[in-house]
Amino acid sequence: MAITYNSVDFRGVAAEPIIEELLFENNTIGSGLVTFEEDVKAETIFTEASASATLQQYTSGSPTSVGSLSAFDVVVTPSKVQFYQEFDPNNLRFSRFKRSIKPGAWEILSDEFERVVIGGLYAKKVSLALENEFWNGATSATKTAVAALTAGTANNAVGAAEKTLVAALTASQIDGVVAKMIYNDDNASATASVGGRIKVAGTTITAANIKAEYDKIYAAIPAEVLAGQEAPYIYAPRSHKQMIVQANNVTTDYTKPFVKVGESWYFNDIEIKFVPLPEKVVIAALKSHLFWCTDLLADVNTMQIDKIANNREDMFLKNNMTLAAHVANQKFNVLYVG
Numbered sequence: 001m002a003i004t005y006n007s008v009d010f011r012g013v014a015a016e017p018i019i020e021e022l023l024f025e026n027n028t029i030g031s032g033l034v035t036f037e038e039d040v041k042a043e044t045i046f047t048e049a050s051a052s053a054t055l056q057q058y059t060s061g062s063p064t065s066v067g068s069l070s071a072f073d074v075v076v077t078p079s080k081v082q083f084y085q086e087f088d089p090n091n092l093r094f095s096r097f098k099r100s101i102k103p104g105a106w107e108i109l110s111d112e113f114e115r116v117v118i119g120g121l122y123a124k125k126v127s128l129a130l131e132n133e134f135w136n137g138a139t140s141a142t143k144t145a146v147a148a149l150t151a152g153t154a155n156n157a158v159g160a161a162e163k164t165l166v167a168a169l170t171a172s173q174i175d176g177v178v179a180k181m182i183y184n185d186d187n188a189s190a191t192a193s194v195g196g197r198i199k200v201a202g203t204t205i206t207a208a209n210i211k212a213e214y215d216k217i218y219a220a221i222p223a224e225v226l227a228g229q230e231a232p233y234i235y236a237p238r239s240h241k242q243m244i245v246q247a248n249n250v251t252t253d254y255t256k257p258f259v260k261v262g263e264s265w266y267f268n269d270i271e272i273k274f275v276p277l278p279e280k281v282v283i284a285a286l287k288s289h290l291f292w293c294t295d296l297l298a299d300v301n302t303m304q305i306d307k308i309a310n311n312r313e314d315m316f317l318k319n320n321m322t323l324a325a326h327v328a329n330q331k332f333n334v335l336y337v338g
Helices: 096-100 111-136 140-147 160-168 177-182 210-220 240-248 297-301
Strands: 035-037 044-052 068-076 079-087 198-201 233-237 259-261 264-267 270-275 281-285 290-293 304-307 315-327 334-337
Touching: 068 315, 079 111, 096 111, 111 177, 111 297, 111 315, 140 160, 140 177, 160 177, 160 334, 177 281, 177 315, 177 334, 198 210, 210 240, 210 281, 210 334, 233 240, 240 270, 297 315
Parallel strands: 035 290, 198 334, 233 270
Antiparallel strands: 044 068, 079 315, 233 281, 259 264, 264 270, 281 334, 290 315, 304 315
8 A cells, every 4th residue: 555654552642743744835836926827627728929019201102011910829738647545544443543533343534644644744745746746847758859959058959957957857747847948839830849948057056156146047037027017036946045044144245145025035126936946947937927727726635535446445545637837928038057
């Protein structure tokens, strides 16, 4: 069985509460760090439009058409995925959890076990696994395609560090945000190719150089993004929070490069959001450019628990959901890879 429990014969008093594994919170969902597109049962269409307007000399005759208006559709099809485990509740009969099993031989489940272990710890693990897939997933097809590309330094070429990164990304049923920024078919031709992201070549980030590397990221953000009504975010690995504190603690530098307001950190007035990105990866983008596509966001927390069969007492846990990551307006998003 996938769930194991090394218990002792319960005879005395059990300490309260159960000591759970320390886990990160799924802030991508919990804090709404990206845009959620729900009610996507099979597929959804995103439309991107662009225009150029050119001022020209007036004529009372037939004017010449100048400027452009263009648009294209992108079809996003979420993958239907699931988590599934089996377990034998009979293992709970001699443990601390027997206290919350109702009287009767047919009663086999512990309310405490369901609430703390299944509905608590395991449910959090499911949520965190989905968050990791959303940011870091890469399908085998994408890994193969990127590996076959010739590395280059131009923005329309995949970088050598990007190739290494994709190879190391989590093998997944979907392409996450990072993989989508590097390689996708979400373009006007619907042909898979190198993503239109703004590529920034970096290095290993430490407390000593984090300010200098963030300067590179900030400089690469298009001016129209910084001047817009919606402020971009810097999406950074969780470990950067410690480096930022260390960088601010340098005693010879009396101007703090990072500013903390409440519980939030800022760099050059851009809020930093800490998510499960790889250590050498930072993204600067508008929240409205990053989409979590799913049928129903609540499916993340919906779990089915039942007997495996009517003539069996062992049980299963199942979570079903749909998931896809979509990156819009690619040319306005910055991808830093060290």
